[in-house]
Amino acid sequence: MTERETLASTSDSLFAELAELRTDDPRRKEIRDRLVSLYLPVARRIAARFRGRREPVSDLEQVAAIGLIKAVERFDPSRGVTFLAYAIPTMMGEVRRYFRDSAWSVRLPRRLSELHLALGEASRELAQQLGSAPTPRQLAEHLQITVAEVQEGLEAGESYRAISLDNALSEGPESPINRLGDEDPGMDLVEVRASLRPALEMIPDRERRILKMRFFEHMTQTQIATQLGLSQMHVSRLLARTLRTLRERMSETP
């Protein structure tokens, strides 16, 4: 048995034990703690992938550990994925969100980030009322601001340069992260060109899903946003960034 298999079988039995206990059983906490400490080295490895950025590694380890705790709480063994396959994206998502939020506060003046948030909220409300995406003029009326301010706020969300975290995650074809998400169905419905496939495999699951919804299932951004519980602007930002990443990847390997 490899180390990984041992880990997997230990955690399988712990999760099985957990499933047997009633929700108010005090032993649940104990089992969860054991699971968290079992996988803590994985959280550290994920944090280490982001070394060299401004944030101290110890902060990142904590952030990754928070992701791990969430993963332990939310994991449902009956879904048929291994805990690791579930936990790694959760931890990475946590680290990514941390970067996004801190990059956000550093780069965007407060007025703009507030405006951006207000626009996200308003576009969700209006989309529900209207049944389609609002226009800048409708947003302006709704928020009692000018159309120029709306435009500024819309662009503010995209113009900040997302640190290309995805690059940090693709250190080699052997990394477990790159093998994750291979099961994502649907993409192969389409004839995806050979050149695109390796680049696509490096895109985080959620981004790939959004890409698929927009370009293979032809959903609008507002529809995607509603389905995923995000704002249209967030979807738009993720899509634009994913396309940019794909472009960069594909030009590296013509």
Added chain:
Amino acid sequence: MDDNLNPIIDTARGTGTSRVVVTIPPDPDRLELLRSVATALAVALDFDIDTLADLRMAVDELCSMAMKRARPNSEMCVRFETGDGAVSVLAEVPVSEPATVDEDSFGWMVLQTLADSVAWTAHSGGVENQRLEVRLRMQRRQEPQ
């Protein structure tokens, strides 16, 4: 020319036309500028925010496509035009060898999904004048209120 002095007011009614021409080095760092021009024109036409975001991505894709094929140290010319509730973008670059666009590529598929129409033309005309032109058009989705 006078008609173009106040394009925003004209286009807001969806009747006027306006044209913006930008000449830049074919450098991806300039994409943001190009996106902004497209956005400003489309906001004036009262595009909904889905279409706006699609346009921004399409401009990114279209212009990177041209940039990638541009002759080194050349200039890229991007023409934005509005009229009849639509924005058209045309990017043109000098190329060193006859350039083509692979219509089976993912990039082209992205463009076809985002824009109402996309097209490309290779202009030959002596080594010095070989150019590649890519263009798209996006229409406002609904009538302005």
